[in-house]
Amino acid sequence: MKPRHKRLILVLVALALLGLGATFVLKAFRSNLVFFYTPTEVFAGHVPQGQAFRIGGMVLEDSLQRNEDGVTVRFAVTDTMENVPVQYTGILPDLFQEGKGVVAQGRMDKQGIFVADQVLAKHDENYMPPEAAEALERARKIKMEAE
Amino acid sequence: MIPEIGHFAVILALCVAVAQAFFSLVGATRGHTNWMAVSRPSAYVLFLLTTFGFCCLVISFLTNDFSVLNVASNSNSQLPWPYRLAASWGSHEGSLLLWVLMLSGWMAAVARFSKGVPDDMLSLILGVMALVAIGFYSFLLLTSNPFDRLLPPAVDGRDLNPLLQDPGMVIHPPMLYMGYVGFSVVFAFAIAALISGRLDTTWARWSRPWTTIAWAFLTIGIALGSWWAYYELGWGGWWFWDPVENASFMPWLCGTALMHSLLVTEKRGSFKVWTVLLAIITFSLSLLGTFLVRSGVLTSVHAFATDPERGVFILGFLVFVVGASLILFAWRAPKVGLGGRFDLVSRESALLANNVLLVVAAASVLLGTLYPLFLDALGLGKISVGPPYFDAVFIPIMAPAMFLMGIGPISRWKKSSVPDLASKLKWAFVVSVVSALLLPFTMGTWNVLVSFGLLMALWIALAGIVNLWTRLKQMSRGEGNTVWNSLTSLPNSYYGMLCAHWGVAVFIVGVTLVNGYEIEKDVKMSVGNTVTIGSYTIRLDALKEMEGPNYTGVEGSMAILVDGEEVDRMFPQKRLYTVQQMAMTEAAIDTGFTRDLYISLGEPLSDGSWVVRVYLKPFVDWIWGGAFLMALGGILAVSDRRYRKASQMENGSEEVTTSS
Numbered sequence: 082m083k084p085r086h087k088r089l090i091l092v093l094v095a096l097a098l099l100g101l102g103a104t105f106v107l108k109a110f111r112s113n114l115v116f117f118y119t120p121t122e123v124f125a126g127h128v129p130q131g132q133a134f135r136i137g138g139m140v141l142e143d144s145l146q147r148n149e150d151g152v153t154v155r156f157a158v159t160d161t162m163e164n165v166p167v168q169y170t171g172i173l174p175d176l177f178q179e180g181k182g183v184v185a186q187g188r189m190d191k192q193g194i195f196v197a198d199q200v201l202a203k204h205d206e207n208y209m210p211p212e213a214a215e216a217l218e219r220a221r222k223i224k225m226e227a228e
Numbered sequence: 229m230i231p232e233i234g235h236f237a238v239i240l241a242l243c244v245a246v247a248q249a250f251f252s253l254v255g256a257t258r259g260h261t262n263w264m265a266v267s268r269p270s271a272y273v274l275f276l277l278t279t280f281g282f283c284c285l286v287i288s289f290l291t292n293d294f295s296v297l298n299v300a301s302n303s304n305s306q307l308p309w310p311y312r313l314a315a316s317w318g319s320h321e322g323s324l325l326l327w328v329l330m331l332s333g334w335m336a337a338v339a340r341f342s343k344g345v346p347d348d349m350l351s352l353i354l355g356v357m358a359l360v361a362i363g364f365y366s367f368l369l370l371t372s373n374p375f376d377r378l379l380p381p382a383v384d385g386r387d388l389n390p391l392l393q394d395p396g397m398v399i400h401p402p403m404l405y406m407g408y409v410g411f412s413v414v415f416a417f418a419i420a421a422l423i424s425g426r427l428d429t430t431w432a433r434w435s436r437p438w439t440t441i442a443w444a445f446l447t448i449g450i451a452l453g454s455w456w457a458y459y460e461l462g463w464g465g466w467w468f469w470d471p472v473e474n475a476s477f478m479p480w481l482c483g484t485a486l487m488h489s490l491l492v493t494e495k496r497g498s499f500k501v502w503t504v505l506l507a508i509i510t511f512s513l514s515l516l517g518t519f520l521v522r523s524g525v526l527t528s529v530h531a532f533a534t535d536p537e538r539g540v541f542i543l544g545f546l547v548f549v550v551g552a553s554l555i556l557f558a559w560r561a562p563k564v565g566l567g568g569r570f571d572l573v574s575r576e577s578a579l580l581a582n583n584v585l586l587v588v589a590a591a592s593v594l595l596g597t598l599y600p601l602f603l604d605a606l607g608l609g610k611i612s613v614g615p616p617y618f619d620a621v622f623i624p625i626m627a628p629a630m631f632l633m634g635i636g637p638i639s640r641w642k643k644s645s646v647p648d649l650a651s652k653l654k655w656a657f658v659v660s661v662v663s664a665l666l667l668p669f670t671m672g673t674w675n676v677l678v679s680f681g682l683l684m685a686l687w688i689a690l691a692g693i694v695n696l697w698t699r700l701k702q703m704s705r706g707e708g709n710t711v712w713n714s715l716t717s718l719p720n721s722y723y724g725m726l727c728a729h730w731g732v733a734v735f736i737v738g739v740t741l742v743n744g745y746e747i748e749k750d751v752k753m754s755v756g757n758t759v760t761i762g763s764y765t766i767r768l769d770a771l772k773e774m775e776g777p778n779y780t781g782v783e784g785s786m787a788i789l790v791d792g793e794e795v796d797r798m799f800p801q802k803r804l805y806t807v808q809q810m811a812m813t814e815a816a817i818d819t820g821f822t823r824d825l826y827i828s829l830g831e832p833l834s835d836g837s838w839v840v841r842v843y844l845k846p847f848v849d850w851i852w853g854g855a856f857l858m859a860l861g862g863i864l865a866v867s868d869r870r871y872r873k874a875s876q877m878e879n880g881s882e883e884v885t886t887s888s
Contacts, residue, residue, distance in 0.1 A: 087572055095584065106592045106621050110599075113617035117610035135612060151752025152830075152839050171750050172830035172841050175462070175811040186614070212610055 115186060119216035121223065124163035128189060136165055136195060137184040137212035138220075145179055158183060158195075160220035169197040176202040182213035231296050234284025235375035238325070241277040241332070242365035244270055245358045252355030256348045257423070264351040268339045271354055274361065275336035282316075282329045285374050289316045295381030298322060298374045304387035304807050306778035314398040315388040320522060320538075321374035323401060327518070328364050330402075330409040331357070338413055338438070345434055352420035353413075360412050363545045371538045387778065387807035396456035400449060404476060407446025408514045411483060413438040414490075415511035418504045419553060422560040427504065432494035435507075437866045439490055440724075443483045444862030450476050451855035462813030462828045464748070464843045466851055469618040474597040475517035481590035482510040485583045487862075492579050496568045496641055499576075501561045502583070508553045513590070515546045520597070571643040578636035585629040592621045630684040630736070633729055634691030638698065656694045660686035671745055671846070681740025689733040692726050721868040728861025735854025741847040750830065754837035758789075762844045764825060765789040766798075771838070779803040779812070784829055784838070788818065800840075802829040815841075824848045 117135045118128050128134055141157040141164055148154070152171060156179075157164040167185050177183060177200065187197035248270040255263025285298070289312045294300040302319040303312050317326040335357050342350055368374070391397075417435040421427040453473065458466045467473060486506040492499045519542040570576035596613040604610055634656065639649055664683035668674045699722070703714040751759050758767045770785040781803035788796040798816035805812060815828035823846045830839035 084569060091572055091577070095581075099584070099588070102588050102625065105624070106588075106595065109617055109620040110592075110595060110613070113613060113620065115612045115614055117612065135610075147833065151833055151837065152750045172463070172828075172839055175813055186612075215610060 117212050117215070119219050120158055120160045120163040120165045121216075121220055123165045123189075123195070131188065133186060133188055133198075135184055135186045135212060136167075136216075137182070138165075138216040139213065140177070140179045140181060140183050142179050155194075158185065160216040162220045162223065165195050166193070167195045167197050167200075169200050171200075173200055174202040178202075184212045230284050231288050231293070231375040231377065234281040234288075235373065237277045237281035237284065238328075238365065238369060238375075241274055241281065241328070242362065242369060244274045244277065245361040245365055248274065249355050249358035249362060252351040252358060256351035256355060259348070261347070264347050267351045267354040267358075270358075271332070271335040271339035274358075275332040278325075278329045278332040282325055285322060285325060286313060286316045288375075289313065292385070294383070294385055295377055295379070297376045297378040300378050300382040300385045302385065302388050304385040304778060306807070307385075307388060307393070308777055310395070310398055311388055311393045314392065317401050318388050318392050318397070319374070321368075321372045321376075323405075324364070324368045324372050324522070325374050326401060326405055327409060328361065328368060330405045331361050331364060331412060334410055334413050335361070338416075342434065349420055349424060349426065352423055353416045356416035356419045357412055360416075360549070363549070367538075367541050367545065371541055385807075387805065390779070390803070390805040390808065390810050390812045391460060393805075394456060394460050396452055396460070400452040400456060403445055403452055404449030407442050407444075407449050407483075408476070408479065408517060410438065410442025410445055411479060411507075411511045411514050413442065414486065414507045415553075418507035419556065421504060422556050425560065425563050427500050429494050429497050432490050432503065433871070436487070436490045436494060437871050439483065439487055439507075440862045440866050443480070443487055444859040444866075446476065446480050446483060447855055447859040447862065450480060451852045451859070454855075455852050458848070459815055459817055462815050463841065464815070464826050464828075464845065466742075466848065469596070469615045471597050471601075472521055474593050475520045478590045478593050478597075479510050479513040479517060481586050481593070482506060482513055485586035485590075486510050488579050489583050492576055496570070496576060498568050498570065499580070499583075504561065505557060506583070506587075508550075508557060509587075512546070512550045512553070513594075515542075515549060519543060519546050520601075568642070570641070573639070573644045573646055573649075575636055575639045575641050575644065578632050578639055582629050582632050582636060585625055585632075589622060589625045589629075592625065593618065596621075627680075627684065630688060630732070633732065634687045637725060637729070638691065638695045652694060652698060653691060656687065656690035660690050668744075671741070675744050678740055678744035681736055681744070685733040685736040685740065688729055688736070692729050692733075696726060719868050719870060721865040721870065724861045724863070724865030724868070726861070727864055728858045731854045731857030731859075731861055733854070734850050734857055738847050738850030738852075738854055742845055742851070745846045746848075747844040749842045751840055751842065752833065752837050753840045754835070757837075759840070759842055761825075761842050762823075763790060764844070765792075766827065766842055768838075768840070774801065776803065778807065779805045781814075782829065782832070784816075784827075784840070786816070786827055788825065798825070798827050800827045800829045802832075819849060821849070822847060 115133055115135055116129070117137065120136060120138050122128065123136055136158055138158045138160040141159045144155075144157040144164075146155045153168065154170075154173065155166060155168050157166050159165075167187075169185070169187075181202065184201040185195065185197035186199040186201075187195055190196050248267060251263045251270075252267035254260070255266070288296045288299050289303055290309060292299070292303065292305050292312070294303075298319055298321050299315075302322070303315045307315065315322070317323045335354060338353060338357070339350070342353075345353070414435045417431065417438070421431050450473075453476070454466045457468070458464060486503065489499045489503045489506055493503045519539070522538065522542060596617050600611050600613055634653065635649060638652055660683055663686055664679050667682050668678045671678075699718065700711060700714045703717070704711070747761050749759060749761055753759065753768045755768055755770060758765050760766075765788075767787045767789060768784055769787050772783055772785070774781050774783045781801050783799050783801045786798045786800065787794050788798060796818055798818055800816035801814035803812045803814055804810070813828045813830075815826055817827075818825040823844060826841075826843035826845055828841045830841055832838050
């Protein structure tokens with residue numbers, strides 16, 4: 082084989098591998114996207130079934146309940162229009178509070194309860210998770226349009 | 229008065245940078261020797277002025293000058309002094325001042341330690357760095373002045389974010405920035421090479437140590453950040469694929485590729501164009517990281533403020549730097565020329581493949597990090613890309629690179645033979661496969677991922693040993709060398725390579741075993757209750773109120789029992805930082821060589837009991853140990869005698885060429 086042919090083979094092999102890699106990356110990317118919905122959208126049933134997604138809003142005041150085992154909690158997330166009941170097993174973040182912003186990731190179960198496997202709260206006193214802020218903003222717009 | 233003097237020093241620094249960029253670049257391209265002579269001293273002056281400005285800010289923090297807005301927003305009179313010091317770079321403004329301090333420091337270092345580099349080249353390098361400096365000094369002065377006054381002064385400060393009140397956070401940002409900003413040196417080298425058209429093996433030899441040392445700092449910076457997340461965030465994770473982490477990880481991946489590509493450029497004169505492109509990409513990713521973290525597009529501790537003006541400035545600067553460099557690259561790169569040829573099976577090929585894999589890995593991280601931001605910015609909805617994507621993509625891309633790490637260093641330059649490689653590495657391969665299959669049984673259940681991870685780690689480690697062994701055997705064939713003589717005559721850069729590669733092996737062991745065998749339990753506990761985890765029983769003995777300098781809290785007293793005997797006590801805390809009314813979980817961690825025991829207090833329940841998080845994390849410290857070994861390898865490589873000797877030789881030969 083001439084060096085030129087060898088180089089050509091090398092380039093082709095590299096391109097094939099890159100193509101394979103890219104396909105695989107994009108496939109993994111598509112199947113792992115997590116979409117965000119506001120409580121209003123969840124209530125309207127716009128959410129994917131059996132797939133993980135995120136919801137955001139405020140923790141509804143006086144909605145936090147704790148099961149007997151002490152580690153499973155239930156609370157409601159609201160965007161001031163609709164509420165979504167959320168169940169979470171584990172320890173809530175330090176900055177989780179009723180009436181404050183929250184983002185949860187998980188799935189809807191058959192009873193219409195959002196079973197979260199991750200709960201995120203804000204990082205400091207003045208900061209709202211952008212998704213939570215977005216949910217409140219969208220709800221505000223809908224209300225304004227209604228009026 | 230002090231803040232104004234500091235502010236003035238930074239303004240002067242900007243003026244110096246402008247003058248430096250002008251005289252260095254124009255002088256070097258036109259060949260005015262006395263203009264070029266400006267570049268070196270002005271780098272020192274820039275560094276002195278910036279250091280002075282930085283000290284002024286530090287003094288304002290240490291003396292609790294709450295008439296300075298930055299101090300009032302990020303410090304408090306109750307804050308212990310080491311954290312007041314760290315608060316100087318804990319805010320957006322302060323961290324930018326740290327950024328420019330690092331940049332001017334690197335410029336002074338280049339001016340001081342590049343004796344062998346010809347004057348026109350050095351002028352170009354410092355000129356390019358001065359251009360970068362102009363961008364950042366203007367950004368600092370126009371949008372984020374750390375010396376702004378607050379009138380009337382605050383009575384007391386709003387305190388530093390409690391998450392940042394931690395020893396790890398005192399040194400994490402300086403280390404990380406040393407790395408980030410350090411890549412500006414090799415970037416400047418690359419741009420200077422493109423402008424002057426001089427890109428040869430000596431160029432690669434000059435730029436290599438700078439790249440390696442910056443990479444070592446970045447490695448330590450990232451490891452410290454990960455370690456901090458592990459013990460401070462209170463839920464025991466060490467890497468979250470958070471955009472902020474990715475922002476520092478992408479330059480790291482490209483920087484790793486760059487180091488290896490520079491090696492080929494130095495030794496064989498190949499990959500020149502690719503090396504230059506990588507240098508540009510690496511620094512661009514550093515800038516992108518700065519943009520992501522500083523512009524407030526992300527939600528995290530790092531995004532201090534959502535200020536569109538700042539975001540637009542950095543974005544504009546980023547586009548300018550990347551665009552201008554790439555245009556220059558497209559224009560000048562064809563002039564650079566090709567290097568030596570090499571065979572399909574050769575060290576060059578292995579390194580090329582490794583480079584491509586690292587860059588693809590960086591690109592996949594970039595996709596996962598930026599795509600959600602793009603969608604959000606374009607108003608197409610909010611999505612998030614979580615750890616499942618990164619795990620699914622990253623491991624398969626890196627696995628072949630890990631495999632090549634065993635083969636590359638032992639194969640020959642230019643042309644290597646497969647049978648020769650196979651005969652050298654067969655034992656390493658057999659031993660690693662067999663041990664990887666059997667070892668998981670000694671730790672409990674067999675698991676394919678654990679087995680695979682161990683295979684990679686053992687393969688890298690054993691191939692390194694085989695490599696060392698072959699080198700020693702070759703040397704002892706000579707004139708009856710003792711093993712010790714051979715060992716000491718091997719260059720530091722060789723040991724650096726081994727050390728860094730073993731570091732990767734250690735890191736993989738840590739990651740694999742933590743993921744495979746960690747036990748996590750969230751339980752409800754009252755005083756007297758016990759919980760069993762692995763071979764340990766943990767008993768909650770007491771809960772007591774406590775008070776710190778700027779927080780109050782509750783401390784649990786936990787007895788650790790093995791077979792009914794008390795072996796240790798641990799004291800996890802829940803703190804409430806009084807100024808910001810922010811709760812913080814202070815985990816208690818019993819660190820061991822083969823496992824960490826991790827206890828953190830969750831939430832108090834109405835009946836006086838607590839939700840407690842108890843984790844057993846096998847080999848978790850190997851993760852940071854491995855990263856430390858990698859960085860140590862980089863430092864060893866830079867300490868190689870060769871660089872000092874080479875720069876002296878270069879000096880000599882350079883004088884000959886200029887006089888002739």
